Amino acid sequence: MPTPPLDPDVADLAPKDTTVTSYDEQHVVTYMRLLQAEGEGVDWREVVRIVLHIDPEHEPDRARSAYQSHLSRAKWMTEQGRLLRVARKS
Incomplete structure (x- = not known):
């Protein structure tokens, strides 16, 4: 997987899929920034x-x-252990 962009454009709503989407992969940095800020x-x-x-x-x-x-999706990614796995693929 290519390195996710540092500051990608965002949709009005984050995905609600039960699997990691390409949107999620592109927004790993966004999710981490949201979690850190919170x-x-x-x-x-x-x-x-x-x-x-x-x-x-x-x-x-x-x-x-x-x-x-987006914050909810970031938490879901973390709770599922997916945020770290996706980030490490970079």
Whole structure:
């Protein structure tokens, strides 16, 4: 697998598949950044602006749902042990 991009564009919602998708593989760095920011207590609006490239002031509903779905997917990837396996393939 090629190295995942450091700052890829994101969809409005992360996948809900029960298997790792190509989107997941492309967004490993995004998922890790979201998990790190949450662990450090960074305000979600700042994370959305920097990591997901969505302005929470102009698109609050889209920003919140994108943040929640991507953070949820990042946690799923971690809980399933897939985030580390995908990251190591790089």
